[in-house]
Amino acid sequence: MFGNFLDQFWSLTFGGLSLGFIYILIALGYTMVYGVLRMINFANSEVFMVGTFATIIIIRDVFKFTQTSEYATGPRLWLILGTALIASMLVSGILSVLIELVAYRRLRRMNSGILAPLISAIGVSMVLAESMRIMTDSRPVASPRAMEKSFIGKFFDADIRLDNTIIIVAAIILLAILMAFVNKTRLGKAIRAVSMNGNAAKLMGINIDGVVSITFLVGGLMTGAAGFFYVLKYENSSFSIGFELGIAAFTAAILGGIGNIKGAFYGGLVLGLLETYASFFLGTQWKAVTVFVILVLVLYTRPNGLFGEAMTQSRA
Amino acid sequence: MKKRGLISVAAAAALAAASLVAYAPASNAAAKTITLAFQGPLTGEEAQVGQDELAGMLYAVKLFNAKNKGKYVVKVVRADDQGDPAQAAKVAPGIASNKKVIGLVGAAYSGATIASLPFYKQRNLAMVSPSATRVSITDPAAGAIGFPVFHRVVVTDKVQGPSLFKLATKGVSSPKVFVVDDQSAYGVGLVDYMKPGIPAGQSAGFDSVSDKTTDWSATIAKVKTAGANVVIYTGYFPQAAVFFKQLRDSGYTGVLAGGDGVLSPSFVTLAPASVLEGVRLTAGTVPLADISDKLEADFQKKMGKASGVYAAESIDATNIFLSCVSKGVSTRAAMLKCVKKFKGKSLTGANLSFDKNGDVAGGVMNGFEVKAGKIVFTGPVK
Numbered sequence: 001m002f003g004n005f006l007d008q009f010w011s012l013t014f015g016g017l018s019l020g021f022i023y024i025l026i027a028l029g030y031t032m033v034y035g036v037l038r039m040i041n042f043a044n045s046e047v048f049m050v051g052t053f054a055t056i057i058i059i060r061d062v063f064k065f066t067q068t069s070e071y072a073t074g075p076r077l078w079l080i081l082g083t084a085l086i087a088s089m090l091v092s093g094i095l096s097v098l099i100e101l102v103a104y105r106r107l108r109r110m111n112s113g114i115l116a117p118l119i120s121a122i123g124v125s126m127v128l129a130e131s132m133r134i135m136t137d138s139r140p141v142a143s144p145r146a147m148e149k150s151f152i153g154k155f156f157d158a159d160i161r162l163d164n165t166i167i168i169v170a171a172i173i174l175l176a177i178l179m180a181f182v183n184k185t186r187l188g189k190a191i192r193a194v195s196m197n198g199n200a201a202k203l204m205g206i207n208i209d210g211v212v213s214i215t216f217l218v219g220g221l222m223t224g225a226a227g228f229f230y231v232l233k234y235e236n237s238s239f240s241i242g243f244e245l246g247i248a249a250f251t252a253a254i255l256g257g258i259g260n261i262k263g264a265f266y267g268g269l270v271l272g273l274l275e276t277y278a279s280f281f282l283g284t285q286w287k288a289v290t291v292f293v294i295l296v297l298v299l300y301t302r303p304n305g306l307f308g309e310a311m312t313q314s315r316a
Numbered sequence: 317m318k319k320r321g322l323i324s325v326a327a328a329a330a331l332a333a334a335s336l337v338a339y340a341p342a343s344n345a346a347a348k349t350i351t352l353a354f355q356g357p358l359t360g361e362e363a364q365v366g367q368d369e370l371a372g373m374l375y376a377v378k379l380f381n382a383k384n385k386g387k388y389v390v391k392v393v394r395a396d397d398q399g400d401p402a403q404a405a406k407v408a409p410g411i412a413s414n415k416k417v418i419g420l421v422g423a424a425y426s427g428a429t430i431a432s433l434p435f436y437k438q439r440n441l442a443m444v445s446p447s448a449t450r451v452s453i454t455d456p457a458a459g460a461i462g463f464p465v466f467h468r469v470v471v472t473d474k475v476q477g478p479s480l481f482k483l484a485t486k487g488v489s490s491p492k493v494f495v496v497d498d499q500s501a502y503g504v505g506l507v508d509y510m511k512p513g514i515p516a517g518q519s520a521g522f523d524s525v526s527d528k529t530t531d532w533s534a535t536i537a538k539v540k541t542a543g544a545n546v547v548i549y550t551g552y553f554p555q556a557a558v559f560f561k562q563l564r565d566s567g568y569t570g571v572l573a574g575g576d577g578v579l580s581p582s583f584v585t586l587a588p589a590s591v592l593e594g595v596r597l598t599a600g601t602v603p604l605a606d607i608s609d610k611l612e613a614d615f616q617k618k619m620g621k622a623s624g625v626y627a628a629e630s631i632d633a634t635n636i637f638l639s640c641v642s643k644g645v646s647t648r649a650a651m652l653k654c655v656k657k658f659k660g661k662s663l664t665g666a667n668l669s670f671d672k673n674g675d676v677a678g679g680v681m682n683g684f685e686v687k688a689g690k691i692v693f694t695g696p697v698k
Contacts, residue, residue, distance in 0.1 A: 004537075004538075004541040007541060008537035008540065008541060011533065011537060011566070012533055012534065012537055015531060015533030016533070019531050067584070067585060067587065067588050067589050067689055068588075068589045068688075068689055133359075133363070137364070137367070137621075138359075138360075138363035138364045138367065139364050139582055140554040140557075140582070140586060142557065142585055142586040142587065144588070145588045145591075149565040151567075159566075159567065161565070234530055234531075234558060234562075235558075235561065235587070236554075236557070236558060236586055238554070240361060241530075244528050244530065245530070275531070276531070276533055276534055277534075278534075279533075279534030279535070280534040280537050280538065283523060283524060284523060284524065284525040284526065284529060284534055284535055285499060285524045285525065285526060287526070287529075287534075288526070
């Protein structure tokens with residue numbers, strides 16, 4: 001068994017890493033909002049789901065791909081991928097801002113406490129998922145293949161596939177931009193200020209509503225990017241996809257320490273790899289059990305997650 | 317809970333309609349209202365299966381009502397069990413105690429069927445399932461728990477398991493078969509019936525993977541280390557399309573095969589044609605379009621959507637009840653008797669009748685192959 005594992009180690013690792021980066025981007029949607037509002041935005045899973053559909057619509061309806069089309073190559077391929085990525089990010093980002101405006105803002109102004117926004121979030125989530133279910137007739141929707149899943153090289157014995165590489169490289173670039181935004185810009189500083197102490201930030205003249213909207217926008221953009229990468233890798237989506245990936249990403253956020261960008265990063269990577277290795281060793285049926293046993297063990301020893309302590313420094 | 321409410325509303329509406337009919341003057345030659353029920357997943361993850369079967373039933377009823385205008389009006393009560401035994405146990409009592417319902421098409425899924433059976437047996441409601449294939453329901457060795465109310469027009473997995481293995485390995489010299497199930501009762505059961513028939517040395521391994529899986533790299537790694545050249549998936553088409561796609565993309569070139577859970581018109585829309593080329597499938601059912609293009613066209617015209625996997629079985633099951641209705645049957649007891657004695661033809665033209673445990677007498681598995689993005693009927697599996 002262990003010999004087999006070594007044989008497959010690198011292909012498992014690449015698969016786990018690209019899945020991990022998708023988790024990271026969705027986890028950011030949870031963690032950034034939590035950092036600023038101390039609230040779990042359960043609707044983020046549906047923001048992701050809508051993002052996957054945005055990508056599918058771009059590939060299938062705008063660029064007219066079908067399951068029997070020839071694959072795109074060269075500049076046209078990059079145009080298609082770029083358009084789909086930007087479209088998913090924008091759709092998810094805007095949706096995320098709208099959700100905050102409609103479902104949370106008034107509750108926050110009325111100092112409703114923790115439970116009302118939580119229920120509101122679950123409600124928004126159900127409305128979005130069920131609306132999509134009705135629109136898709138409960139069926140899974142496939143994205144036609146626009147890009148050939150070619151092997152671009154070898155790492156030890158493992159084939160390196162183009163889609164996994166694009167996901168990992170593009171996600172790292174997005175994360176770098178996000179870190180620069182949060183740490184280097186005035187807006188980023190405002191977000192950090194609100195997250196450290198909302199009242200003090202308000203007294204300093206920071207427009208809290210504006211900061212909250214920006215936070216939802218940035219979280220939505222990252223989650224939308226995850227939607228694009230998900231479709232690039234798995235080429236399908238369904239109304240229920242948000243729930244499935246959302247739980248995993250939320251777990252990643254908790255594992256790493258919620259409210260903390262670094263936590264989302266390591267939580268996502270650890271979860272992606274752990275799921276993949278555990279499935280190989282124990283059988284895929286034990287994946288969820290393994291992951292949650294490890295989550296509980298981590299929380300026993302570090303109740304705030306792996307990076308819980310660093311919260312006040314780099315919380316976003 | 318909400319669904320239960322809906323059903324009681326439907327039941328109340330049916331009762332109200334019935335009392336209106338009762339007050340109408342007896343001399344009025346009003347059409348006789350007969351109520352049948354459908355049970356299956358109408359919402360949730362498995363909703364497509366139930367919605368497709370319901371469409372088959374409604375199609376048969378529509379034809380019947382048009383043909384018997386002024387004589388009979390058949391109504392359909394819907395029970396949404398989400399394909400889930402727990403949910404089924406909640407909706408079945410409502411159907412069982414709704415006296416207007418004299419026959420039930422369903423339940424679509426075996427687990428839900430088993431959970432519902434006690435209620436229907438107690439109230440003597442005849443069931444004809446288009447798709448509940450678990451063997452134990454009719455197996456005397458397992459107590460034939462479905463007896464006497466349960467019947468099915470679909471061939472069971474006892475036949476499908478070995479047939480699927482036979483079809484998957486056909487023409488493969490020294491097959492090494494890797495079997496993956498989806499952890500559902502259906503998928504696991506199919507593997508159990510396949511196992512005894514696998515010749516020594518032809519098994520490369522087994523894996524059991526949740527139907528929520530989106531990333532298959534671990535299973536793919538196992539297939540590769542086992543050196544398999546035939547991979548069989550016993551589960552449903554949404555996961556099958558994703559699994560097969562990822563397996564092919566990883567460089568696997570062997571045979572891919574699946575059972576009737578994979579055989580859906582939607583299957584081929586979920587992955588590139590080049591990836592699914594040559595996928596082998598078995599099913600007791602034949603899509604309407606393979607029976608006749610005219611039938612499928614008429615179905616689409618009347619129902620406003622393409623027919624699904626168990627369309628033919630749903631129509632067959634409904635037609636059994638309808639033929640009894642046209643013989644004047646209007647009570648549960650008479651219906652059960654009539655169904656038990658039923659002898660007729662299925663849509664495909666095969667003889668249709670039940671053995672004493674409620675299984676369809678005779679029955680063969682059909683083979684299919686994906687060719688250029690289409691599922692093509694390749695004849696019975698021999």
